Amino acid sequence: MTALRLVGLTKSYGHVAALRNVDLDVPAGTLTAILGPSGCGKTTLLRCVAGLERPDRGEVHVADAPVTRVPAHRRRIAIVPQEGGLFPHLTVAANVAFGLDRATRSGDRVDEVLALVGLANHGARWPHQLSGGQQQRVAVARALAPRPPLILLDEPFSALDATLRADLRRDVRQALLADGATALLVTHDQDEALSMADLVAVMRDGSVVQAGPPTDIYRSPLTPWVASFVGDAVSLSAERTPEGFTTPLGKVAVADPPAGDRFTVLVRPEQIRFSPNGHGITATILDIEYHGHDLLVSLQLPDTSTVVARVPGTTAVERGGTVRLVVDGAALLHTT
Numbered sequence: 001m002t003a004l005r006l007v008g009l010t011k012s013y014g015h016v017a018a019l020r021n022v023d024l025d026v027p028a029g030t031l032t033a034i035l036g037p038s039g040c041g042k043t044t045l046l047r048c049v050a051g052l053e054r055p056d057r058g059e060v061h062v063a064d065a066p067v068t069r070v071p072a073h074r075r076r077i078a079i080v081p082q083e084g085g086l087f088p089h090l091t092v093a094a095n096v097a098f099g100l101d102r103a104t105r106s107g108d109r110v111d112e113v114l115a116l117v118g119l120a121n122h123g124a125r126w127p128h129q130l131s132g133g134q135q136q137r138v139a140v141a142r143a144l145a146p147r148p149p150l151i152l153l154d155e156p157f158s159a160l161d162a163t164l165r166a167d168l169r170r171d172v173r174q175a176l177l178a179d180g181a182t183a184l185l186v187t188h189d190q191d192e193a194l195s196m197a198d199l200v201a202v203m204r205d206g207s208v209v210q211a212g213p214p215t216d217i218y219r220s221p222l223t224p225w226v227a228s229f230v231g232d233a234v235s236l237s238a239e240r241t242p243e244g245f246t247t248p249l250g251k252v253a254v255a256d257p258p259a260g261d262r263f264t265v266l267v268r269p270e271q272i273r274f275s276p277n278g279h280g281i282t283a284t285i286l287d288i289e290y291h292g293h294d295l296l297v298s299l300q301l302p303d304t305s306t307v308v309a310r311v312p313g314t315t316a317v318e319r320g321g322t323v324r325l326v327v328d329g330a331a332l333l334h335t336t
């Protein structure tokens with residue numbers, strides 16, 4: 001079943017086209033991320049789905065029923081906002097029970113969803129007695145409680161620090177999965193989208209420019225813009241020679257090569273590897289960025305162009321030193 005279907009959704013504010021003909025299918029029981037930079041239309045899309053905004057054209061279907069003209073409070077869609085939005089005068093349990101009918105409220109659903117988000121035995125607390133991360137967990141439990149056909153997560157972790165965010169992403173994903181919920185996550189954070197979602201829809205200027213599983217978006221971006229938005233990309237000029245495709249980084253495999261003798265290919269920094277056995281192009285280390293588990297190394301190539309390689313954090317490197325480089329796997333895509 002399709003939990004959410006958007007057909008030709010279009011919305012403008014004066015001369016600003018916030019949504020342009022957006023089609024999207026969110027299968028039931030999955031987490032779909034809407035990923036895009038600031039101003040690309042993510043919030044407008046979320047508000048049209050929730051019923052808080054009326055599209056100029058197009059349709060919204062929830063659980064295979066048209067809801068475009070149904071008011072927000074009758075869509076039964078739950079929203080987890082950026083910052084919890086808990087009622088301060090209600091306990092955690094009362095917050096979670098808020099949208100439930102009397103029969104469900106007296107059953108064990110409240111305890112069940114609190115346990116799912118890792119807050120068993122926190123029902124008697126007050127919101128001000130919880131950390132920011134715990135408040136977001138309660139907000140997710142409250143959204144899950146009435147088993148809505150769809151949960152909207154609006155940048156739900158953006159106010160939290162990085163370490164907390166990683167744990168929360170994992171736990172929230174597991175809670176949604178365990179409860180069989182369907183969720184639409186809006187985020188500008190590519191790590192968040194790639195690590196949490198079953199499907200990612202990348203938006204730019206009001207349009208969905210690519211939608212698919214995270215691995216497809218990362219490994220087979222349809223455009224250079226998608227390639228650099230969902231990760232780092234190194235752009236290389238490529239020339240067809242009798243021996244293969246030559247780039248400033250040496251010979252590179254090109255999947256599905258275009259016609260013509262000269263074009264541009266993209267590779268990910270982690271495809272650029274230091275060669276241990278003296279093969280490959282010689283490069284000079286210009287700079288090293290330490291990220292713990294990996295290093296981002298800026299390198300100058302013999303033709304004076306620079307590239308960035310991502311290598312394991314344990315690699316021995318020194319600014320000014322020289323290394324030999326090879327490219328693993330095929331180039332991502334080519335542009336003319």
Ligand code: ATP
Binds near residue numbers: 013016017039041043
């Ligand atoms: P952010 O990540 O910064 O929240 P977003 O991707 O959610 O951005 P939207 O808030 O949907 O983007 O905005 C899309 C475009 O529509 C932007 O150019 C924005 O300035 C414009 N816009 C949004 N709401 C309104 C409004 N009420 N009136 C006028 N223009 C608006």
